[in-house]
Amino acid sequence: xxxxxAYRENVEEPSERDQxxxxxxxxxxxxxxxxFERLPQHxxxxxxxxxxxxxxxxxxRSYDVSKSVPFNAFAKFRIRGAILDSLREMDWGxxxxxxxxxxxxxxxxxxxxxxxxxxxxxxxxAEMGVSIExxxxxALRLDGLTLVNQQVNSLFxxxxxxxxxxxxxxxDENPYDLCLRTEIKERLAEAIxxxxxxxxxIVSLYYREELTxxxxxxxxxxxxxxxxxxxxxxxxxxxxxxxxxxFAESDA
Numbered sequence: 001x002x003x004x005x006a007y008r009e010n011v012e013e014p015s016e017r018d019q020x021x022x023x024x025x026x027x028x029x030x031x032x033x034x035x036f037e038r039l040p041q042h043x044x045x046x047x048x049x050x051x052x053x054x055x056x057x058x059x060x061r062s063y064d065v066s067k068s069v070p071f072n073a074f075a076k077f078r079i080r081g082a083i084l085d086s087l088r089e090m091d092w093g094x095x096x097x098x099x100x101x102x103x104x105x106x107x108x109x110x111x112x113x114x115x116x117x118x119x120x121x122x123x124x125x126a127e128m129g130v131s132i133e134x135x136x137x138x139a140l141r142l143d144g145l146t147l148v149n150q151q152v153n154s155l156f157x158x159x160x161x162x163x164x165x166x167x168x169x170x171x172d173e174n175p176y177d178l179c180l181r182t183e184i185k186e187r188l189a190e191a192i193x194x195x196x197x198x199x200x201x202i203v204s205l206y207y208r209e210e211l212t213x214x215x216x217x218x219x220x221x222x223x224x225x226x227x228x229x230x231x232x233x234x235x236x237x238x239x240x241x242x243x244x245x246x247f248a249e250s251d252a
Contacts, residue, residue: 017060024075030212031079037213037228039087048083055082087148101142101236103128104135105179108240118194118237139232146235191241199234200237202227 032048058076068132107127111119119127125135192200198220205216213231217224 009027020071021056021060024056024072024079025053027072027076028079029057031076032083034210034212035080035083035087038232042068043087047086051086052079053082055079058082080221085149090148096155097138097141097145101140101145104138104142105240106237108237109244110192112240118196118241121233123169124233136229140228143228143232146216149231156221157237178212187245188238190245191238194241195234195237199237201232202230203234206231 029052032045032052036043036045036048055078059071059075062078063074063203067074078226104124107124108119111123111127115123117223121135122132127131128135130138192203197205201220202216203221205211206213211219211225217227220227222230
């Protein structure tokens with residue numbers, strides 16, 4: 001088992017923590033699989049597993065039992081963070097790809113303002129002057145880039161970045177932080193409401209139910225590649241909607 005091999009390579013002396021670590025190894029595989037399916041083909045799955053095991057070991061070493069956070073949840077974010085850190089060391093995203101990403105978001109924003117709704121895929125492709133196939137290719141490559149580089153602008157601080165939907169839990173949030181988190185969730189919910197029913201379902205199954213693309217494909221009765229395409233295009237739509245809502249509130 002690849003995860004067990006990676007674990008034993010990073011532990012000098014077995015201890016009472018072994019049982020806890022081995023119990024959480026399936027979570028390493030699951031998180032690695034969810035990340036892997038959004039990445040280019042040249043990425044090696046076993047490398048993600050190895051990084052995830054390192055993150056799990058660090059989670060065991062640094063876990064504070066006095067905090068009101070279950071170890072399973074704490075380990076989840078440490079595992080995911082370790083995998084993403086390992087991917088950031090690679091050369092992700094050429095300038096042309098980033099320009100295409102900006103073009104896609106600008107096209108979505110322009111069409112949304114013109115149509116009064118979220119644009120369809122063929123409308124986005126036409127606005128960008130590319131084929132549907134090319135649009136899907138760009139969206140999927142950008143999805144991997146966004147995942148790795150966490151390139152979603154913060155709703156309240158455009159100098160920072162954060163994951164669009166997933167974020168690590170805070171142990172000691174003050175009232176201001178709690179209020180801010182509530183505002184972000186409300187705005188995100190409103191933005192998600194602008195998506196089509198199918199897009200909303202896929203986003204919900206992926207982020208809330210934490211299913212893999214393969215599992216989602218079975219639920220919505222579509223091919224796995226088609227589910228990945230819908231998910232990849234839904235994210236720039238959400239970013240455009242969030243920016244539109246932010247600007248509307250600032251003008252109010």
